[in-house]
Amino acid sequence: MMKKTVILTSINPPTPAIAQFAALPDWDVLVVGDFKTPPDWHCPAVTYVSVEMQKALPFKTVQHLPWNHYARKMIGYLLAAREGAALLAESDDDNLPEANWQFPEMAGRYDHIPEGHDIVNIYSLFTRQPIWPRGFPLTRITAPGSTLDPAVLAPQSARIGIWQALADDDPDVDAIYRLTSNTPCRFTRRAPVVLPPRTFSPFNSQNTAFRREFLPLMYLPARVNFRVTDILRGYVAQPILWAAGYRLGFLGPTVRQERNAHDLLADFTSELPLYTDIERIMDLVNERVQPDASISDNLTHVYRHLARHGIVKEAELILLSAWLEDVAALDRT
Numbered sequence: 001m002m003k004k005t006v007i008l009t010s011i012n013p014p015t016p017a018i019a020q021f022a023a024l025p026d027w028d029v030l031v032v033g034d035f036k037t038p039p040d041w042h043c044p045a046v047t048y049v050s051v052e053m054q055k056a057l058p059f060k061t062v063q064h065l066p067w068n069h070y071a072r073k074m075i076g077y078l079l080a081a082r083e084g085a086a087l088l089a090e091s092d093d094d095n096l097p098e099a100n101w102q103f104p105e106m107a108g109r110y111d112h113i114p115e116g117h118d119i120v121n122i123y124s125l126f127t128r129q130p131i132w133p134r135g136f137p138l139t140r141i142t143a144p145g146s147t148l149d150p151a152v153l154a155p156q157s158a159r160i161g162i163w164q165a166l167a168d169d170d171p172d173v174d175a176i177y178r179l180t181s182n183t184p185c186r187f188t189r190r191a192p193v194v195l196p197p198r199t200f201s202p203f204n205s206q207n208t209a210f211r212r213e214f215l216p217l218m219y220l221p222a223r224v225n226f227r228v229t230d231i232l233r234g235y236v237a238q239p240i241l242w243a244a245g246y247r248l249g250f251l252g253p254t255v256r257q258e259r260n261a262h263d264l265l266a267d268f269t270s271e272l273p274l275y276t277d278i279e280r281i282m283d284l285v286n287e288r289v290q291p292d293a294s295i296s297d298n299l300t301h302v303y304r305h306l307a308r309h310g311i312v313k314e315a316e317l318i319l320l321s322a323w324l325e326d327v328a329a330l331d332r333t
Contacts, residue, residue, distance in 0.1 A: 004028065005085040007076035010093040011036035014043035017096045022046050024101055032076040034068050049075060060322035070229060071222035073205070074323065081215050081330050088218065089209040095167055095255040103163045103209040110194045110249060111153040119200040119282065121146045122250050126166060126187040134174040135202030135231035137278045158194050161214045161246030162237065164203040168253040172204045175268035192251040197242035200282055205230035207255050216296045219323050223316040227270035235281050239289040240298045277311060284309055296324050
């Protein structure tokens with residue numbers, strides 16, 4: 001049976017969400033700690049990776065990752081891959097999974113969005129509520145073509161590299177939505193939807209699954225604002241997926257978020273690059289991915305390009321290099 005691992009990070013005592021993940025059949029659960037995590041952290045059926053354990057690991061990534069940062073989740077990715085996980089899923093400690101929490105097959109015949117869009121508001125296929133995912137360009141929220149009619153979908157065969165599932169009640173939206181509306185959302189349960197090449201959608205790290213082959217694309221940039229980290233990862237990953245012949249797919253809600261406390265104005269400030277730079281990032285990533293390059297080489301090319309254009313700092317390239325060295329070392333074993 002295929003080995004599957006769900007990876008989380010937490011600075012809280014074991015939450016109900018983590019306990020529910022631990023109760024899922026057929027999944028290993030790995031939680032990465034930090035200096036803020038209670039020192040006596042323990043949850044049955046969960047592998048906990050303490051600060052001391054992380055310091056003893058042979059990964060070069062450990063040496064360059066900042067502490068007290070969400071990107072420490074990457075240590076969990078590497079450990080799960082080292083232990084043979086073929087499917088690496090991730091969530092957060094405030095997302096309560098359904099009893100049948102699962103992801104569809106990574107190859108099959110799924111509804112596809114038609115080609116011709118550069119970006120879509122994927123939430124519009126799962127609700128009529130005026131709502132958009134964090135990282136969706138503000139200029140596109142009311143633009144023609146941003147929302148989709150389910151009637152335009154048509155089934156096609158596809159290989160899926162990454163699945164993103166939605167979250168009910170308090171889904172992943174930006175601070176502008178929360179400050180101006182903050183209406184809870186219950187999404188429609190519908191068949192999974194796959195995006196074609198050259199069509200972007202923001203995706204996050206809150207209810208997501210990667211094929212092991214795409215472990216390099218799980219890289220979480222740690223030298224950008226916290227609320228930018230996983231969204232930037234998603235925009236970088238998509239053209240590299242397309243070049244490799246794989247797709248990004250979305251499915252309806254499989255978790256219910258009971259969101260940890262946030263300072264919404266602080267979130268707004270942290271999200272500013274998402275409001276101002278996303279369309280530029282789309283262009284920069286698209287122009288740098290090479291169809292004949294490896295996944296890791298394309299990742300390097302893209303981040304160097306983003307650094308040249310001031311989207312990320314040069315320090316990001318040091319961490320990325322360490323990450324890719326660790327991934328390559330795992331691939332050799």
